[in-house]
Amino acid sequence: MNILLETKRLEKTYGTGERAVQALKPLDLQIEEGKFYAVIGRSGSGKSTLLHLLGGLDRPTAGEVIMEGKNLAAFNDREAAIFRRRRIGFVFQAYNLLPEYTAIDNIRMPLYLDQREIDEEYEIMLLKKLRLVGKEKKYPNELSGGEAQRVAIARALIAKPAVVLADEPTGNLDAKSAEEVLQILQGTCRIFHQTLILVTHDLQIARMADEVLTLEDGNLVTGEKQV
């Protein structure tokens, strides 16, 4: 088993003094390469906080996030942004597409920002897998919710990241589109050997995962599949 991502005594407290909220209590976690993890727990249990820390989108109050031998928490903002762009794919509930760019430009944005070449063969494979062929020139407001989320997934995968972090990616979709998007996400991660860490409220989705991480008041209560 290869460990891709590891946390050591990872902690997050928002605010200070009386207003302080300890969103994540010291957490030691090991994420294995190529597996699908579901993160579940009640609202406010710390799921998004954990995902943001794992992806270097936010800084921990204490502790470390180690990926490929590097402590993300020690990066400055610029270093973190570059590392994220190259090694981590994000998918959010709200898609977060740039409205003034076409679908294909949204998808290629991580490569444009890094001045990297487009691997056309891989891009076409992604477009096919995500059923986006023919939608390349459309703007986000011309796409359905399911299509917009599939564009967001293509954008998350275009730089061939080692890990995909998804925060309630199907939260805005109807049941049918949600299932489709999820199957596609799981399928593409499997094909491209990516680790998938997905926050969800949906226990049916969690059952599809290899491992379920359950958070309760900022504590990891189980790493076993018990749903």
Ligand SMILES: Nc1ncnc2c1ncn2[C@@H]1O[C@H](COP(=O)(O)OP(=O)(O)OP(=O)(O)O)[C@@H](O)[C@H]1O
């Ligand atoms: N920016 C912030 N400032 C202050 N408190 C925050 C902030 N973000 C989150 N919190 C608090 O931290 C705790 C954990 O929040 P988090 O968003 O990680 O939970 P969650 O499990 O993802 O919840 P949900 O399922 O509702 O999205 C909550 O008590 C929340 O109110």
